[in-house]
Amino acid sequence: MKIVIVGNYNEKKAGANFYATVRKLANGFTRNGHAVLSYSDRDIARSASAWGFGRAGVRKANRQLVDVCRDFRPDLIVSMHADQIANDTLREIRGLLPGLRIAAVNLDPIFLPENPPRIRRLADVADITFITTAGETLAQFATPSHRVAFIPNPADRSIETLECFAHENQSFDLLCTIGSEKGTPWRANAMRALKAAVPEARYGFFGIDGQGPVFGAAYFDAIANASMGLNLNRSDDDYLYSSDRLAQFAGNGLLVFVERTSGYGDLFGEDEFAFYEGPGELAEKLRHFLAHDGERQTVAQKGHAKYHALFNERIVARFIAEATFGTHKAADYAWPTNVYGG
Known part of the structure; x- marks a missing residue:
């Protein structure tokens, strides 16, 4: 499968966030045999604007993502706090790739007032959202066309190397x-x-x-x-x-x-x-x-x-892929695999 992971790779920090979850999941999908293309929406928007950020940079990040998906033709887009990418951009990409699935990954606590609106915004275009909180509280974000599930924070032996x-x-x-x-x-x-x-x-x-x-x-x-x-x-x-x-x-x-x-x-x-x-x-x-x-x-x-x-990066990435396409088996995972909505 071909996967585009859109998220904040934070290149402006010059590698200081080498342990970020977006990097671990990119490793996990790759180690599971998928072709992964990493797309850093904020870095592209920043580089395209003379002031670090601005409308021109955001437009560039959205336009370029469409071009990337047109050329790469992913089966799955994983959006991880890709705040610069508009829903209309994802809808345009769906129009180009009718079989495309879109998964959102939200790592923030749902008790933060600013986070539920983020989840609901992407619910309009994503097939499923994965959240690092479990339980019935996730049902509030589910709709007939949008599913919600829990994922744990993954560890990666190539990153968490200390003993x-x-x-x-x-x-x-x-x-x-x-x-x-x-x-x-x-x-x-x-x-x-x-x-x-x-x-x-x-x-x-x-x-x-x-x-x-x-x-x-x-x-x-x-x-x-x-x-x-x-x-x-x-x-x-x-x-x-x-x-x-x-x-x-x-x-x-x-x-x-x-x-x-x-x-x-x-x-x-x-x-x-x-x-x-x-x-x-x-x-x-x-x-x-x-x-x-x-x-x-x-x-x-x-x-x-x-x-x-x-909770290693390969298992969490596998669950994201399987749950997105509706093929996961609860017995294969140690955590609650309830999928709400859909």
């Missing part, structure tokens, strides 16, 4: 990274409260208290220098939602602390993740693993192995 479980005496006992505390001050407060409750731990907390966020190779350096990671999402009340931090932490072999309300206890055991409920249990478990580093390594290794086994 932190194999090492001792890292610089940080616990790593937690957020962009900043501006939008979710409660996360920064939770991090400070944990430091106060367990002062003996060595913390790599980025994005708070003057310690800026980390990206690119510096981010992976921080992971390499840690033994455990706190997967602190903006909310843990939506079933199986997580940012891609979970894939990066578990995929690189950290022992990952995961809030029980996230629902990941349905897929992973207590011997694979460090599950907790509330700040008291979080502090208690952190103290436990500080005192039992061998157990930390064992649990982290099991979590790492299972995450790569269940």
Whole structure:
């Protein structure tokens, strides 16, 4: 099958987002035997405008995508936060390629006010949308002509290459990274409260208290220098939602602390993740693993192995392809494969 993946490859960051999900899925489709063409709508729009962005650049990105699809003739377009591409452009491409299927991938939490309108905009032209939240809440985005399903954040062994479980005496006992505390001050407060409750731990907390966020190779350096990671999402009340931090932490072999309300206890055991409920249990478990580093390594290794086994880039890409064309079998996947609508 021929696939065009349209998304933000963020070339302006000069490779700093090498671990982005759009790149992992491109790898997954390719490793599954498909011919993949990557199209970075924002980079093309930026390069076509003297001011970095503008109507001329956006028109160029849309026009060029039509030309690319006319020449490449894909069977499937995967749109991943391709905000510069208009619905009319996708309709035009459908007119050129009557058998074309269009899948949207949305990695943002659905509780962000700005995200549901994005999902509904593409619902007008996409056959199916994949969202990193599971459960009945997805039904709100389904229509008779548009289906919705869950996907986990994929890990990729060619990207998540670290094996932190194999090492001792890292610089940080616990790593937690957020962009900043501006939008979710409660996360920064939770991090400070944990430091106060367990002062003996060595913390790599980025994005708070003057310690800026980390990206690119510096981010992976921080992971390499840690033994455990706190997967602190903006909310843990939506079933199986997580940012891609979970894939990066578990995929690189950290022992990952995961809030029980996230629902990941349905897929992973207590011997694979460090599950907790509330700040008291979080502090208690952190103290436990500080005192039992061998157990930390064992649990982290099991979590790492299972995450790569269940949620690797090839399996997630295969589900996207099969669910889009209606050929997937629930027994082949570890996560909820309910498809709503259609």
